[in-house]
Amino acid sequence: MSTPPLVSILIPAYNHEDFVERCLDSVLEDPYPSKEIVIIDDGSTDKTSERILAWIERHGHEVPVEFAQRANKGIAATLNELAARARGDFYRLGASDDYLLPGGLDAQVQYLMRHPRKGAVIGDSVVVDREGRCLHASGMADLHGANKRLYASDQGIRRAVITHWAVGGPVALLRRSALETVARWTEGLRIDDWDLFLRLAARDALGFIDTPVCAYRLHGANLSKTRHRATRIVNLEESREVAIRRLCLFDEPCRTLLRAQVHYIGAKVAFLQARPGTLALRLACYALLRGWAAVRPGAAHPHPEEA
Incomplete structure:
Protein backbone atom coordinates (compact mmCIF):
# COMPACT_ATOMS: atom_id res chain seq x y z
CA MET A 1 0.00 0.00 0.00
CA SER A 2 1.50 3.35 -1.05
CA THR A 3 -0.49 5.22 1.62
CA PRO A 4 -1.39 2.90 4.49
CA PRO A 5 -4.83 3.61 5.98
CA LEU A 6 -4.90 5.19 9.42
CA VAL A 7 -5.55 2.73 12.25
CA SER A 8 -6.98 4.09 15.50
CA ILE A 9 -5.97 2.05 18.55
CA LEU A 10 -8.95 2.27 20.92
CA ILE A 11 -7.95 1.67 24.54
CA PRO A 12 -10.47 1.71 27.39
CA ALA A 13 -8.44 1.96 30.60
CA TYR A 14 -9.64 1.08 34.09
CA ASN A 15 -7.53 0.40 37.20
CA HIS A 16 -4.56 -0.98 35.27
CA GLU A 17 -1.72 1.14 36.66
CA ASP A 18 0.61 -1.88 36.55
CA PHE A 19 -0.06 -2.69 32.90
CA VAL A 20 -1.12 0.38 30.92
CA GLU A 21 2.39 1.59 30.03
CA ARG A 22 3.25 -1.83 28.56
CA CYS A 23 0.06 -1.60 26.51
CA LEU A 24 1.05 1.81 25.16
CA ASP A 25 4.66 0.74 24.53
CA SER A 26 3.37 -2.09 22.35
CA VAL A 27 1.67 0.37 20.00
CA LEU A 28 5.02 2.04 19.39
CA GLU A 29 6.75 -1.32 18.97
CA ASP A 30 4.39 -2.39 16.18
CA PRO A 31 6.00 -1.26 12.90
CA TYR A 32 2.74 -0.34 11.17
CA PRO A 33 3.40 3.28 10.12
CA SER A 34 -0.02 5.00 10.16
CA LYS A 35 -1.64 4.84 13.60
CA GLU A 36 -3.01 6.88 16.44
CA ILE A 37 -3.88 6.12 20.05
CA VAL A 38 -7.25 7.06 21.50
CA ILE A 39 -7.45 6.24 25.22
CA ILE A 40 -9.99 6.99 27.92
CA ASP A 41 -9.52 6.42 31.63
CA ASP A 42 -12.99 5.21 32.63
CA GLY A 43 -12.99 6.43 36.22
CA SER A 44 -9.96 4.57 37.56
CA THR A 45 -9.37 4.78 41.29
CA ASP A 46 -5.66 3.94 41.10
CA LYS A 47 -2.78 5.69 39.30
CA THR A 48 -3.77 4.66 35.77
CA SER A 49 -4.21 8.27 34.60
CA GLU A 50 -0.89 9.33 36.09
CA ARG A 51 0.87 6.49 34.27
CA ILE A 52 -0.81 7.43 30.96
CA LEU A 53 0.10 11.11 31.31
CA ALA A 54 3.71 10.21 32.13
CA TRP A 55 3.86 7.97 29.05
CA ILE A 56 2.44 10.73 26.84
CA GLU A 57 5.06 13.13 28.23
CA ARG A 58 7.79 10.70 27.14
CA HIS A 59 6.38 9.44 23.84
CA GLY A 60 3.61 11.79 22.69
CA HIS A 61 5.86 13.19 19.96
CA GLU A 62 6.26 9.71 18.42
CA VAL A 63 2.59 8.86 17.82
CA PRO A 64 -0.60 10.96 17.91
CA VAL A 65 -2.43 10.42 21.21
CA GLU A 66 -5.84 11.62 22.35
CA PHE A 67 -6.46 11.06 26.04
CA ALA A 68 -9.48 11.77 28.22
CA GLN A 69 -10.35 10.88 31.79
CA ARG A 70 -13.81 11.00 33.31
CA ALA A 71 -16.19 9.29 35.70
CA ASN A 72 -16.91 5.60 35.15
CA LYS A 73 -19.48 4.83 32.44
CA GLY A 74 -18.71 1.17 31.69
CA ILE A 75 -16.90 -0.62 28.89
CA ALA A 76 -19.50 -0.34 26.12
CA ALA A 77 -20.07 3.40 26.62
CA THR A 78 -16.31 3.92 26.70
CA LEU A 79 -15.78 2.00 23.46
CA ASN A 80 -18.50 4.01 21.75
CA GLU A 81 -16.88 7.25 22.91
CA LEU A 82 -13.47 6.06 21.77
CA ALA A 83 -14.87 5.26 18.31
CA ALA A 84 -16.52 8.70 18.13
CA ARG A 85 -13.19 10.38 18.91
CA ALA A 86 -11.15 8.27 16.46
CA ARG A 87 -10.11 9.49 13.01
CA GLY A 88 -8.97 6.20 11.47
CA ASP A 89 -10.39 4.12 8.64
CA PHE A 90 -9.86 1.08 10.88
CA TYR A 91 -10.31 0.61 14.62
CA ARG A 92 -8.00 -1.75 16.49
CA LEU A 93 -9.49 -2.74 19.80
CA GLY A 94 -7.07 -2.53 22.70
CA ALA A 95 -7.21 -3.24 26.42
CA SER A 96 -5.10 -1.46 29.01
CA ASP A 97 -3.97 -4.69 30.70
CA ASP A 98 -3.03 -6.47 27.45
CA TYR A 99 -0.62 -5.50 24.69
CA LEU A 100 -0.23 -5.75 20.92
CA LEU A 101 2.26 -8.04 19.21
CA PRO A 102 4.46 -6.60 16.43
CA GLY A 103 3.15 -7.28 12.93
CA GLY A 104 -0.44 -7.83 13.97
CA LEU A 105 -1.71 -4.49 12.71
CA ASP A 106 -0.25 -4.93 9.24
CA ALA A 107 -1.51 -8.54 8.96
CA GLN A 108 -5.06 -7.49 9.87
CA VAL A 109 -5.09 -4.40 7.66
CA GLN A 110 -3.83 -6.48 4.74
CA TYR A 111 -6.62 -9.01 5.31
CA LEU A 112 -9.37 -6.37 5.26
CA MET A 113 -7.87 -4.71 2.19
CA ARG A 114 -8.00 -8.08 0.39
CA HIS A 115 -11.53 -8.84 1.63
CA PRO A 116 -13.64 -5.72 1.08
CA ARG A 117 -16.86 -7.51 2.11
CA LYS A 118 -15.53 -8.18 5.60
CA GLY A 119 -16.23 -5.60 8.26
CA ALA A 120 -13.86 -7.00 10.86
CA VAL A 121 -11.10 -9.55 11.30
CA ILE A 122 -10.00 -11.34 14.45
CA GLY A 123 -6.67 -12.99 15.17
CA ASP A 124 -5.40 -15.23 17.91
CA SER A 125 -3.53 -14.26 21.08
CA VAL A 126 -0.80 -15.57 23.29
CA VAL A 127 -1.72 -15.79 26.97
CA VAL A 128 0.64 -14.29 29.55
CA ASP A 129 0.67 -13.85 33.32
CA ARG A 130 1.04 -10.65 35.34
CA GLU A 131 4.76 -10.47 34.60
CA GLY A 132 4.37 -11.19 30.89
CA ARG A 133 5.50 -14.82 31.04
CA CYS A 134 3.85 -16.96 28.37
CA LEU A 135 1.22 -19.37 29.68
CA HIS A 136 -0.33 -20.50 26.38
CA ALA A 137 0.74 -20.14 22.76
CA SER A 138 -2.88 -19.87 21.56
CA GLY A 139 -5.63 -18.19 23.56
CA MET A 140 -8.25 -19.71 21.29
CA ALA A 141 -7.02 -23.32 21.28
CA ASP A 142 -5.15 -23.66 24.58
CA LEU A 143 -7.12 -21.39 26.91
CA HIS A 144 -10.63 -21.73 25.43
CA GLY A 145 -10.34 -25.13 23.70
CA ALA A 146 -11.63 -23.83 20.36
CA ASN A 147 -11.36 -25.62 17.03
CA LYS A 148 -9.73 -22.92 14.88
CA ARG A 149 -10.51 -24.88 11.70
CA LEU A 150 -14.12 -23.71 12.03
CA TYR A 151 -12.96 -20.16 11.30
CA ALA A 152 -11.98 -21.10 7.73
CA SER A 153 -15.51 -20.42 6.38
CA ASP A 154 -18.39 -18.03 7.01
CA GLN A 155 -20.64 -20.89 8.11
CA GLY A 156 -17.96 -22.15 10.44
CA ILE A 157 -17.43 -18.69 11.93
CA ARG A 158 -21.15 -18.33 12.59
CA ARG A 159 -21.22 -21.71 14.34
CA ALA A 160 -18.07 -20.93 16.33
CA VAL A 161 -19.26 -17.51 17.51
CA ILE A 162 -22.63 -18.97 18.55
CA THR A 163 -21.56 -22.21 20.21
CA HIS A 164 -18.03 -21.70 21.55
CA TRP A 165 -17.06 -18.10 22.25
CA ALA A 166 -13.26 -18.21 22.22
CA VAL A 167 -12.17 -14.66 21.42
CA GLY A 168 -10.00 -13.53 24.32
CA GLY A 169 -8.16 -10.23 24.50
CA PRO A 170 -7.99 -7.32 22.05
CA VAL A 171 -7.72 -9.34 18.84
CA ALA A 172 -10.12 -7.50 16.50
CA LEU A 173 -9.62 -4.92 13.76
CA LEU A 174 -12.84 -3.29 12.53
CA ARG A 175 -13.71 -1.03 9.66
CA ARG A 176 -15.24 2.27 10.69
CA SER A 177 -18.12 1.52 8.30
CA ALA A 178 -18.80 -1.86 9.94
CA LEU A 179 -19.55 -0.25 13.28
CA GLU A 180 -21.92 2.17 11.58
CA THR A 181 -23.73 -0.85 10.08
CA VAL A 182 -24.16 -2.84 13.30
CA ALA A 183 -24.80 0.14 15.60
CA ARG A 184 -21.57 -0.07 17.63
CA TRP A 185 -21.55 -1.47 21.16
CA THR A 186 -24.71 -2.04 23.18
CA GLU A 187 -24.42 0.15 26.25
CA GLY A 188 -25.43 -1.32 29.57
CA LEU A 189 -23.83 -4.72 28.92
CA ARG A 190 -21.06 -5.89 31.25
CA ILE A 191 -19.53 -8.28 28.70
CA ASP A 192 -20.20 -6.63 25.37
CA ASP A 193 -17.95 -8.38 22.87
CA TRP A 194 -20.10 -11.47 22.20
CA ASP A 195 -23.05 -9.24 21.32
CA LEU A 196 -21.00 -7.27 18.77
CA PHE A 197 -19.49 -10.36 17.15
CA LEU A 198 -22.85 -12.11 16.93
CA ARG A 199 -24.11 -9.15 14.91
CA LEU A 200 -21.05 -9.20 12.67
CA ALA A 201 -21.13 -12.99 12.18
CA ALA A 202 -24.83 -12.88 11.26
CA ARG A 203 -23.90 -10.68 8.29
CA ASP A 204 -20.89 -12.81 7.28
CA ALA A 205 -18.85 -9.70 8.04
CA LEU A 206 -16.29 -11.41 10.30
CA GLY A 207 -13.00 -12.85 9.08
CA PHE A 208 -10.11 -14.64 10.78
CA ILE A 209 -6.34 -14.88 10.48
CA ASP A 210 -4.50 -17.61 12.37
CA THR A 211 -1.87 -15.21 13.68
CA PRO A 212 -1.22 -14.08 17.26
CA VAL A 213 -1.89 -10.35 17.24
CA CYS A 214 -1.89 -9.58 20.98
CA ALA A 215 -0.88 -10.83 24.38
CA TYR A 216 -3.88 -11.51 26.62
CA ARG A 217 -2.91 -11.11 30.25
CA LEU A 218 -4.38 -13.25 33.04
CA HIS A 219 -3.89 -11.47 36.34
CA GLY A 220 -6.71 -12.53 38.64
CA ALA A 221 -8.98 -9.54 38.09
CA ASN A 222 -10.18 -10.25 34.54
CA LEU A 223 -13.91 -9.54 34.35
CA SER A 224 -14.69 -12.59 32.22
CA LYS A 225 -12.63 -14.95 34.45
CA THR A 226 -14.25 -14.20 37.79
CA ARG A 227 -14.89 -17.10 40.18
CA HIS A 228 -17.43 -15.12 42.21
Missing part, protein backbone atom coordinates in the same frame (compact mmCIF):
# COMPACT_ATOMS: atom_id res chain seq x y z
CA ARG A 229 -20.64 -17.17 41.91
CA ALA A 230 -23.13 -14.30 41.99
CA THR A 231 -21.13 -12.33 39.40
CA ARG A 232 -20.88 -15.39 37.16
CA ILE A 233 -24.65 -15.82 37.32
CA VAL A 234 -25.22 -12.17 36.39
CA ASN A 235 -22.79 -12.48 33.46
CA LEU A 236 -24.42 -15.68 32.24
CA GLU A 237 -27.93 -14.24 32.51
CA GLU A 238 -26.77 -11.25 30.48
CA SER A 239 -25.30 -13.58 27.83
CA ARG A 240 -28.59 -15.51 27.67
CA GLU A 241 -30.53 -12.28 27.10
CA VAL A 242 -28.09 -11.29 24.36
CA ALA A 243 -28.61 -14.65 22.62
CA ILE A 244 -32.40 -14.30 22.77
CA ARG A 245 -32.21 -10.74 21.45
CA ARG A 246 -30.04 -11.75 18.46
CA LEU A 247 -32.03 -14.84 17.35
CA CYS A 248 -33.80 -12.84 14.67
CA LEU A 249 -30.53 -12.05 12.89
CA PHE A 250 -29.75 -15.64 11.93
CA ASP A 251 -31.09 -18.04 9.32
CA GLU A 252 -31.39 -21.78 9.92
CA PRO A 253 -29.67 -23.85 11.15
CA CYS A 254 -27.76 -21.14 13.06
CA ARG A 255 -30.94 -19.78 14.60
CA THR A 256 -31.66 -23.18 16.14
CA LEU A 257 -28.04 -23.41 17.30
CA LEU A 258 -28.44 -20.09 19.06
CA ARG A 259 -31.68 -21.32 20.66
CA ALA A 260 -29.72 -24.33 21.89
CA GLN A 261 -27.09 -22.01 23.33
CA VAL A 262 -29.79 -20.16 25.27
CA HIS A 263 -30.59 -23.45 27.04
CA TYR A 264 -26.91 -24.31 27.52
CA ILE A 265 -26.29 -20.97 29.25
CA GLY A 266 -29.42 -21.56 31.29
CA ALA A 267 -28.01 -24.93 32.34
CA LYS A 268 -24.86 -23.23 33.60
CA VAL A 269 -26.97 -20.85 35.65
CA ALA A 270 -29.03 -23.74 37.07
CA PHE A 271 -25.82 -25.55 38.03
CA LEU A 272 -24.49 -22.50 39.88
CA GLN A 273 -27.86 -22.10 41.60
CA ALA A 274 -27.95 -25.81 42.59
CA ARG A 275 -31.25 -26.47 40.77
CA PRO A 276 -30.82 -30.03 39.41
CA GLY A 277 -34.30 -30.33 37.91
CA THR A 278 -33.87 -27.14 35.86
CA LEU A 279 -30.35 -28.21 34.93
CA ALA A 280 -31.59 -31.53 33.54
CA LEU A 281 -34.40 -29.88 31.60
CA ARG A 282 -32.10 -27.25 30.12
CA LEU A 283 -29.57 -29.87 29.05
CA ALA A 284 -32.29 -31.98 27.45
CA CYS A 285 -33.56 -28.99 25.46
CA TYR A 286 -30.00 -28.14 24.47
CA ALA A 287 -29.31 -31.66 23.18
CA LEU A 288 -32.61 -31.78 21.29
CA LEU A 289 -32.01 -28.44 19.57
CA ARG A 290 -28.40 -29.29 18.70
CA GLY A 291 -29.62 -32.51 17.09
CA TRP A 292 -32.36 -30.68 15.22
CA ALA A 293 -29.85 -28.05 13.96
CA ALA A 294 -27.61 -30.82 12.64
CA VAL A 295 -30.34 -32.08 10.26
CA ARG A 296 -31.91 -28.75 9.29
CA PRO A 297 -31.03 -27.48 5.80
CA GLY A 298 -29.09 -24.23 5.66
CA ALA A 299 -30.56 -21.12 4.06
CA ALA A 300 -28.74 -19.16 1.41
CA HIS A 301 -26.99 -16.39 3.30
CA PRO A 302 -26.61 -12.92 1.72
CA HIS A 303 -23.38 -11.03 1.56
CA PRO A 304 -23.14 -8.15 4.03
CA GLU A 305 -24.01 -5.47 1.50
CA GLU A 306 -27.06 -7.47 0.39
CA ALA A 307 -28.44 -8.03 3.88
Whole structure:
Protein backbone atom coordinates (compact mmCIF):
# COMPACT_ATOMS: atom_id res chain seq x y z
CA MET A 1 0.00 0.00 0.00
CA SER A 2 1.50 3.35 -1.05
CA THR A 3 -0.49 5.22 1.62
CA PRO A 4 -1.39 2.90 4.49
CA PRO A 5 -4.83 3.61 5.98
CA LEU A 6 -4.90 5.19 9.42
CA VAL A 7 -5.55 2.73 12.25
CA SER A 8 -6.98 4.09 15.50
CA ILE A 9 -5.97 2.05 18.55
CA LEU A 10 -8.95 2.27 20.92
CA ILE A 11 -7.95 1.67 24.54
CA PRO A 12 -10.47 1.71 27.39
CA ALA A 13 -8.44 1.96 30.60
CA TYR A 14 -9.64 1.08 34.09
CA ASN A 15 -7.53 0.40 37.20
CA HIS A 16 -4.56 -0.98 35.27
CA GLU A 17 -1.72 1.14 36.66
CA ASP A 18 0.61 -1.88 36.55
CA PHE A 19 -0.06 -2.69 32.90
CA VAL A 20 -1.12 0.38 30.92
CA GLU A 21 2.39 1.59 30.03
CA ARG A 22 3.25 -1.83 28.56
CA CYS A 23 0.06 -1.60 26.51
CA LEU A 24 1.05 1.81 25.16
CA ASP A 25 4.66 0.74 24.53
CA SER A 26 3.37 -2.09 22.35
CA VAL A 27 1.67 0.37 20.00
CA LEU A 28 5.02 2.04 19.39
CA GLU A 29 6.75 -1.32 18.97
CA ASP A 30 4.39 -2.39 16.18
CA PRO A 31 6.00 -1.26 12.90
CA TYR A 32 2.74 -0.34 11.17
CA PRO A 33 3.40 3.28 10.12
CA SER A 34 -0.02 5.00 10.16
CA LYS A 35 -1.64 4.84 13.60
CA GLU A 36 -3.01 6.88 16.44
CA ILE A 37 -3.88 6.12 20.05
CA VAL A 38 -7.25 7.06 21.50
CA ILE A 39 -7.45 6.24 25.22
CA ILE A 40 -9.99 6.99 27.92
CA ASP A 41 -9.52 6.42 31.63
CA ASP A 42 -12.99 5.21 32.63
CA GLY A 43 -12.99 6.43 36.22
CA SER A 44 -9.96 4.57 37.56
CA THR A 45 -9.37 4.78 41.29
CA ASP A 46 -5.66 3.94 41.10
CA LYS A 47 -2.78 5.69 39.30
CA THR A 48 -3.77 4.66 35.77
CA SER A 49 -4.21 8.27 34.60
CA GLU A 50 -0.89 9.33 36.09
CA ARG A 51 0.87 6.49 34.27
CA ILE A 52 -0.81 7.43 30.96
CA LEU A 53 0.10 11.11 31.31
CA ALA A 54 3.71 10.21 32.13
CA TRP A 55 3.86 7.97 29.05
CA ILE A 56 2.44 10.73 26.84
CA GLU A 57 5.06 13.13 28.23
CA ARG A 58 7.79 10.70 27.14
CA HIS A 59 6.38 9.44 23.84
CA GLY A 60 3.61 11.79 22.69
CA HIS A 61 5.86 13.19 19.96
CA GLU A 62 6.26 9.71 18.42
CA VAL A 63 2.59 8.86 17.82
CA PRO A 64 -0.60 10.96 17.91
CA VAL A 65 -2.43 10.42 21.21
CA GLU A 66 -5.84 11.62 22.35
CA PHE A 67 -6.46 11.06 26.04
CA ALA A 68 -9.48 11.77 28.22
CA GLN A 69 -10.35 10.88 31.79
CA ARG A 70 -13.81 11.00 33.31
CA ALA A 71 -16.19 9.29 35.70
CA ASN A 72 -16.91 5.60 35.15
CA LYS A 73 -19.48 4.83 32.44
CA GLY A 74 -18.71 1.17 31.69
CA ILE A 75 -16.90 -0.62 28.89
CA ALA A 76 -19.50 -0.34 26.12
CA ALA A 77 -20.07 3.40 26.62
CA THR A 78 -16.31 3.92 26.70
CA LEU A 79 -15.78 2.00 23.46
CA ASN A 80 -18.50 4.01 21.75
CA GLU A 81 -16.88 7.25 22.91
CA LEU A 82 -13.47 6.06 21.77
CA ALA A 83 -14.87 5.26 18.31
CA ALA A 84 -16.52 8.70 18.13
CA ARG A 85 -13.19 10.38 18.91
CA ALA A 86 -11.15 8.27 16.46
CA ARG A 87 -10.11 9.49 13.01
CA GLY A 88 -8.97 6.20 11.47
CA ASP A 89 -10.39 4.12 8.64
CA PHE A 90 -9.86 1.08 10.88
CA TYR A 91 -10.31 0.61 14.62
CA ARG A 92 -8.00 -1.75 16.49
CA LEU A 93 -9.49 -2.74 19.80
CA GLY A 94 -7.07 -2.53 22.70
CA ALA A 95 -7.21 -3.24 26.42
CA SER A 96 -5.10 -1.46 29.01
CA ASP A 97 -3.97 -4.69 30.70
CA ASP A 98 -3.03 -6.47 27.45
CA TYR A 99 -0.62 -5.50 24.69
CA LEU A 100 -0.23 -5.75 20.92
CA LEU A 101 2.26 -8.04 19.21
CA PRO A 102 4.46 -6.60 16.43
CA GLY A 103 3.15 -7.28 12.93
CA GLY A 104 -0.44 -7.83 13.97
CA LEU A 105 -1.71 -4.49 12.71
CA ASP A 106 -0.25 -4.93 9.24
CA ALA A 107 -1.51 -8.54 8.96
CA GLN A 108 -5.06 -7.49 9.87
CA VAL A 109 -5.09 -4.40 7.66
CA GLN A 110 -3.83 -6.48 4.74
CA TYR A 111 -6.62 -9.01 5.31
CA LEU A 112 -9.37 -6.37 5.26
CA MET A 113 -7.87 -4.71 2.19
CA ARG A 114 -8.00 -8.08 0.39
CA HIS A 115 -11.53 -8.84 1.63
CA PRO A 116 -13.64 -5.72 1.08
CA ARG A 117 -16.86 -7.51 2.11
CA LYS A 118 -15.53 -8.18 5.60
CA GLY A 119 -16.23 -5.60 8.26
CA ALA A 120 -13.86 -7.00 10.86
CA VAL A 121 -11.10 -9.55 11.30
CA ILE A 122 -10.00 -11.34 14.45
CA GLY A 123 -6.67 -12.99 15.17
CA ASP A 124 -5.40 -15.23 17.91
CA SER A 125 -3.53 -14.26 21.08
CA VAL A 126 -0.80 -15.57 23.29
CA VAL A 127 -1.72 -15.79 26.97
CA VAL A 128 0.64 -14.29 29.55
CA ASP A 129 0.67 -13.85 33.32
CA ARG A 130 1.04 -10.65 35.34
CA GLU A 131 4.76 -10.47 34.60
CA GLY A 132 4.37 -11.19 30.89
CA ARG A 133 5.50 -14.82 31.04
CA CYS A 134 3.85 -16.96 28.37
CA LEU A 135 1.22 -19.37 29.68
CA HIS A 136 -0.33 -20.50 26.38
CA ALA A 137 0.74 -20.14 22.76
CA SER A 138 -2.88 -19.87 21.56
CA GLY A 139 -5.63 -18.19 23.56
CA MET A 140 -8.25 -19.71 21.29
CA ALA A 141 -7.02 -23.32 21.28
CA ASP A 142 -5.15 -23.66 24.58
CA LEU A 143 -7.12 -21.39 26.91
CA HIS A 144 -10.63 -21.73 25.43
CA GLY A 145 -10.34 -25.13 23.70
CA ALA A 146 -11.63 -23.83 20.36
CA ASN A 147 -11.36 -25.62 17.03
CA LYS A 148 -9.73 -22.92 14.88
CA ARG A 149 -10.51 -24.88 11.70
CA LEU A 150 -14.12 -23.71 12.03
CA TYR A 151 -12.96 -20.16 11.30
CA ALA A 152 -11.98 -21.10 7.73
CA SER A 153 -15.51 -20.42 6.38
CA ASP A 154 -18.39 -18.03 7.01
CA GLN A 155 -20.64 -20.89 8.11
CA GLY A 156 -17.96 -22.15 10.44
CA ILE A 157 -17.43 -18.69 11.93
CA ARG A 158 -21.15 -18.33 12.59
CA ARG A 159 -21.22 -21.71 14.34
CA ALA A 160 -18.07 -20.93 16.33
CA VAL A 161 -19.26 -17.51 17.51
CA ILE A 162 -22.63 -18.97 18.55
CA THR A 163 -21.56 -22.21 20.21
CA HIS A 164 -18.03 -21.70 21.55
CA TRP A 165 -17.06 -18.10 22.25
CA ALA A 166 -13.26 -18.21 22.22
CA VAL A 167 -12.17 -14.66 21.42
CA GLY A 168 -10.00 -13.53 24.32
CA GLY A 169 -8.16 -10.23 24.50
CA PRO A 170 -7.99 -7.32 22.05
CA VAL A 171 -7.72 -9.34 18.84
CA ALA A 172 -10.12 -7.50 16.50
CA LEU A 173 -9.62 -4.92 13.76
CA LEU A 174 -12.84 -3.29 12.53
CA ARG A 175 -13.71 -1.03 9.66
CA ARG A 176 -15.24 2.27 10.69
CA SER A 177 -18.12 1.52 8.30
CA ALA A 178 -18.80 -1.86 9.94
CA LEU A 179 -19.55 -0.25 13.28
CA GLU A 180 -21.92 2.17 11.58
CA THR A 181 -23.73 -0.85 10.08
CA VAL A 182 -24.16 -2.84 13.30
CA ALA A 183 -24.80 0.14 15.60
CA ARG A 184 -21.57 -0.07 17.63
CA TRP A 185 -21.55 -1.47 21.16
CA THR A 186 -24.71 -2.04 23.18
CA GLU A 187 -24.42 0.15 26.25
CA GLY A 188 -25.43 -1.32 29.57
CA LEU A 189 -23.83 -4.72 28.92
CA ARG A 190 -21.06 -5.89 31.25
CA ILE A 191 -19.53 -8.28 28.70
CA ASP A 192 -20.20 -6.63 25.37
CA ASP A 193 -17.95 -8.38 22.87
CA TRP A 194 -20.10 -11.47 22.20
CA ASP A 195 -23.05 -9.24 21.32
CA LEU A 196 -21.00 -7.27 18.77
CA PHE A 197 -19.49 -10.36 17.15
CA LEU A 198 -22.85 -12.11 16.93
CA ARG A 199 -24.11 -9.15 14.91
CA LEU A 200 -21.05 -9.20 12.67
CA ALA A 201 -21.13 -12.99 12.18
CA ALA A 202 -24.83 -12.88 11.26
CA ARG A 203 -23.90 -10.68 8.29
CA ASP A 204 -20.89 -12.81 7.28
CA ALA A 205 -18.85 -9.70 8.04
CA LEU A 206 -16.29 -11.41 10.30
CA GLY A 207 -13.00 -12.85 9.08
CA PHE A 208 -10.11 -14.64 10.78
CA ILE A 209 -6.34 -14.88 10.48
CA ASP A 210 -4.50 -17.61 12.37
CA THR A 211 -1.87 -15.21 13.68
CA PRO A 212 -1.22 -14.08 17.26
CA VAL A 213 -1.89 -10.35 17.24
CA CYS A 214 -1.89 -9.58 20.98
CA ALA A 215 -0.88 -10.83 24.38
CA TYR A 216 -3.88 -11.51 26.62
CA ARG A 217 -2.91 -11.11 30.25
CA LEU A 218 -4.38 -13.25 33.04
CA HIS A 219 -3.89 -11.47 36.34
CA GLY A 220 -6.71 -12.53 38.64
CA ALA A 221 -8.98 -9.54 38.09
CA ASN A 222 -10.18 -10.25 34.54
CA LEU A 223 -13.91 -9.54 34.35
CA SER A 224 -14.69 -12.59 32.22
CA LYS A 225 -12.63 -14.95 34.45
CA THR A 226 -14.25 -14.20 37.79
CA ARG A 227 -14.89 -17.10 40.18
CA HIS A 228 -17.43 -15.12 42.21
CA ARG A 229 -20.64 -17.17 41.91
CA ALA A 230 -23.13 -14.30 41.99
CA THR A 231 -21.13 -12.33 39.40
CA ARG A 232 -20.88 -15.39 37.16
CA ILE A 233 -24.65 -15.82 37.32
CA VAL A 234 -25.22 -12.17 36.39
CA ASN A 235 -22.79 -12.48 33.46
CA LEU A 236 -24.42 -15.68 32.24
CA GLU A 237 -27.93 -14.24 32.51
CA GLU A 238 -26.77 -11.25 30.48
CA SER A 239 -25.30 -13.58 27.83
CA ARG A 240 -28.59 -15.51 27.67
CA GLU A 241 -30.53 -12.28 27.10
CA VAL A 242 -28.09 -11.29 24.36
CA ALA A 243 -28.61 -14.65 22.62
CA ILE A 244 -32.40 -14.30 22.77
CA ARG A 245 -32.21 -10.74 21.45
CA ARG A 246 -30.04 -11.75 18.46
CA LEU A 247 -32.03 -14.84 17.35
CA CYS A 248 -33.80 -12.84 14.67
CA LEU A 249 -30.53 -12.05 12.89
CA PHE A 250 -29.75 -15.64 11.93
CA ASP A 251 -31.09 -18.04 9.32
CA GLU A 252 -31.39 -21.78 9.92
CA PRO A 253 -29.67 -23.85 11.15
CA CYS A 254 -27.76 -21.14 13.06
CA ARG A 255 -30.94 -19.78 14.60
CA THR A 256 -31.66 -23.18 16.14
CA LEU A 257 -28.04 -23.41 17.30
CA LEU A 258 -28.44 -20.09 19.06
CA ARG A 259 -31.68 -21.32 20.66
CA ALA A 260 -29.72 -24.33 21.89
CA GLN A 261 -27.09 -22.01 23.33
CA VAL A 262 -29.79 -20.16 25.27
CA HIS A 263 -30.59 -23.45 27.04
CA TYR A 264 -26.91 -24.31 27.52
CA ILE A 265 -26.29 -20.97 29.25
CA GLY A 266 -29.42 -21.56 31.29
CA ALA A 267 -28.01 -24.93 32.34
CA LYS A 268 -24.86 -23.23 33.60
CA VAL A 269 -26.97 -20.85 35.65
CA ALA A 270 -29.03 -23.74 37.07
CA PHE A 271 -25.82 -25.55 38.03
CA LEU A 272 -24.49 -22.50 39.88
CA GLN A 273 -27.86 -22.10 41.60
CA ALA A 274 -27.95 -25.81 42.59
CA ARG A 275 -31.25 -26.47 40.77
CA PRO A 276 -30.82 -30.03 39.41
CA GLY A 277 -34.30 -30.33 37.91
CA THR A 278 -33.87 -27.14 35.86
CA LEU A 279 -30.35 -28.21 34.93
CA ALA A 280 -31.59 -31.53 33.54
CA LEU A 281 -34.40 -29.88 31.60
CA ARG A 282 -32.10 -27.25 30.12
CA LEU A 283 -29.57 -29.87 29.05
CA ALA A 284 -32.29 -31.98 27.45
CA CYS A 285 -33.56 -28.99 25.46
CA TYR A 286 -30.00 -28.14 24.47
CA ALA A 287 -29.31 -31.66 23.18
CA LEU A 288 -32.61 -31.78 21.29
CA LEU A 289 -32.01 -28.44 19.57
CA ARG A 290 -28.40 -29.29 18.70
CA GLY A 291 -29.62 -32.51 17.09
CA TRP A 292 -32.36 -30.68 15.22
CA ALA A 293 -29.85 -28.05 13.96
CA ALA A 294 -27.61 -30.82 12.64
CA VAL A 295 -30.34 -32.08 10.26
CA ARG A 296 -31.91 -28.75 9.29
CA PRO A 297 -31.03 -27.48 5.80
CA GLY A 298 -29.09 -24.23 5.66
CA ALA A 299 -30.56 -21.12 4.06
CA ALA A 300 -28.74 -19.16 1.41
CA HIS A 301 -26.99 -16.39 3.30
CA PRO A 302 -26.61 -12.92 1.72
CA HIS A 303 -23.38 -11.03 1.56
CA PRO A 304 -23.14 -8.15 4.03
CA GLU A 305 -24.01 -5.47 1.50
CA GLU A 306 -27.06 -7.47 0.39
CA ALA A 307 -28.44 -8.03 3.88
